[in-house]
Amino acid sequence: MTDKPLRFDRIQSAAGLISRLAYRTAKARDVAVDRLLTLSNLTAHQIENPELRIPVRDQITFLNQVANALQDEFLGFHLAQIPDLRQFGLFYYVVASSETMIDAFQRGARYTSLVNEGVSQKCIDGPELRLLLHYMGVSRHLDRHQIEFWTTAIVRVCRQLTGLRIYPSHVRFTHVRQGRCAELGEFFGHDIEFGAPVDEISFARRTRDLPVVSADPYLNDLLVKYCEEVLSQRHTKSGSFSSDVENAIVPLLPHGKARVEEIARRIGMSQRTIARRLSGEGVTFSRVLERLRFDLAKRYLTEGALPISELAWLLGYQDAGAFSHAFKRWSGEAPREARARARRTDIDVAENGYTDQVVPQSTPSSADQPNPKSGTGFGHG
Numbered sequence: 001m002t003d004k005p006l007r008f009d010r011i012q013s014a015a016g017l018i019s020r021l022a023y024r025t026a027k028a029r030d031v032a033v034d035r036l037l038t039l040s041n042l043t044a045h046q047i048e049n050p051e052l053r054i055p056v057r058d059q060i061t062f063l064n065q066v067a068n069a070l071q072d073e074f075l076g077f078h079l080a081q082i083p084d085l086r087q088f089g090l091f092y093y094v095v096a097s098s099e100t101m102i103d104a105f106q107r108g109a110r111y112t113s114l115v116n117e118g119v120s121q122k123c124i125d126g127p128e129l130r131l132l133l134h135y136m137g138v139s140r141h142l143d144r145h146q147i148e149f150w151t152t153a154i155v156r157v158c159r160q161l162t163g164l165r166i167y168p169s170h171v172r173f174t175h176v177r178q179g180r181c182a183e184l185g186e187f188f189g190h191d192i193e194f195g196a197p198v199d200e201i202s203f204a205r206r207t208r209d210l211p212v213v214s215a216d217p218y219l220n221d222l223l224v225k226y227c228e229e230v231l232s233q234r235h236t237k238s239g240s241f242s243s244d245v246e247n248a249i250v251p252l253l254p255h256g257k258a259r260v261e262e263i264a265r266r267i268g269m270s271q272r273t274i275a276r277r278l279s280g281e282g283v284t285f286s287r288v289l290e291r292l293r294f295d296l297a298k299r300y301l302t303e304g305a306l307p308i309s310e311l312a313w314l315l316g317y318q319d320a321g322a323f324s325h326a327f328k329r330w331s332g333e334a335p336r337e338a339r340a341r342a343r344r345t346d347i348d349v350a351e352n353g354y355t356d357q358v359v360p361q362s363t364p365s366s367a368d369q370p371n372p373k374s375g376t377g378f379g380h381g
Contacts, residue, residue: 012118012137016047016054017087018149018381021079022066023047029070036065056118056138063145073303074183076145080152085160088153088381091115094227095212096161097220102208104161105131108154111227116381119150128169129208133199139243140199141250141296144175148184149381151201155188158203161212169204172196174250176314178306195314197251241277245285246292253293253316260285294330297323301335302342308335 019042026033037043040062046052067075085092091111095104102125109121109131118138124130131154133147140147151171158166170191177194184192248266252258263285264271278284283291293315300311312323327335 012056012116013053014056014059014116014118015089015381016050016052016059017083018076018079018146019054019059019062020047020050021082021381022063022075025079025082026066026069031066031069033066036062036069039065056116057142060138060143060146064142067145074148074181076147076149077152077184077187079145080149080156085153085157088157090223090227092157094220094223095157096214097216097223098161098212099215099217099220100208100212101158101162101203101210102129104157104212105129105208107224111231114227114230125208128202128205130200130202133201135243135247137240137243139240139292139295140174140247141292141299144173146381147173147175147199151199152187153381154201158207161214162207162210163213164210166203166207169202170200171202172198172200174199176300178303195254240281242281242283242288245274245278245288249289249292250296253296254314256316256318258289258316290326290330293326297327297330297335298338301339311335 023033023037026036034044037047041058042054042062046054063075067073072078085096091108091114094111095108098104098107102123105123106125109123112119112121118135120134120136122132122134124132133150135143151173155166155168167189168191169189170193171188172193174196175194181192244267245263248263249258252262260271260274264274267274269277274285278288296315297311300306300314306314308324309320312318312320315323317323317326324335327333327338331338333341
């Protein structure tokens with residue numbers, strides 16, 4: 001499948017704690033991390049200097065590379081178990097000094113953009129206390145480990161702030177996993193859904209009024225004033241519009257509704273405006289849709305053993321034959337051939353500690369900016 005590189009005028013960045021945890025974990029396991037960094041368009045300098053921010057897209061790629069090298073399909077979940085929560089820095093103390101859990105949730109949602117510009121959080125105070133996560137200007141479909149790291153860290157923070165073994169009432173992920181995930185079920189409880197329309201973590205209504213055991217109203221006032229000041233000084237980055245379109249398409253694919261008119265309705269734009277903005281990035285809606293299907297197909301073929309018919313349904317094709325024809329047009333090989341090649345690559349990864357998979361590149365220097373305060377938001381890195 002031929003593709004022209006997209007133009008990204010703005011690159012969403014993150015504080016990068018999760019990348020640094022992955023880097024240290026890989027090095028401790030004697031993985032060839034320099035190779036993984038190169039494939040992820042990152043440098044050791046970016047990783048080793050905690051004052052530098054990391055492009056969110058490159059962070060996602062790096063996590064995927066490390067997960068492949070370590071043969072750890074739950075890398076993000078495992079990394080989230082490692083740090084002392086105080087390592088999350090300033091933004092941990094903002095939530096930890098709040099009076100009640102609803103205050104902590106609302107603080108964390110408001111200040112997420114200071115530490116991860118590719119994700120927004122929305123706190124919904126209703127029959128349940130819900131936290132919705134939405135990727136902005138960054139393709140959600142390429143990620144799995146970052147989002148699982150965040151939700152795991154959120155639960156850890158909730159337990160530490162309350163001193164209770166809190167379980168979410170339910171957790172939803174938009175990415176697909178196959179079979180039972182016993183480790184995740186033991187940690188989150190057993191109401192976990194994959195392939196959901198949204199990324200969401202919810203808690204019982206009674207959680208909202210639980211007192212925070214480390215509450216400090218004076219410290220919280222100081223930290224909130226500082227965060228508001230930093231927030232007012234930061235320039236909002238819109239990131240890639242095509243990524244926003246991709247994120248709107250993914251939940252609609254299995255239902256056969258991934259049409260431009262439906263996307264326009266959902267994101268509140270006219271079809272003409274969508275076409276104009278995509279054209280500004282050098283793409284069309286049909287190209288975005290095709291590239292997205294190809295990316296997802298490669299992932300589904302690599303991870304797990306989905307039947308080709310089910311894979312075709314997930315990508316919005318009426319039958320396996322239509323999907324196989326499209327995949328061969330994109331890649332020059334049949335889906336089953338690609339799956340067999342991916343399994344041979346897994347053997348090489350296990351033996352050599354890296355993969356030769358080519359990944360999209362972006363400009364690292366745009367994120368080589370000092371972080372005003374090292375740390376991450378409410379579960380973010």
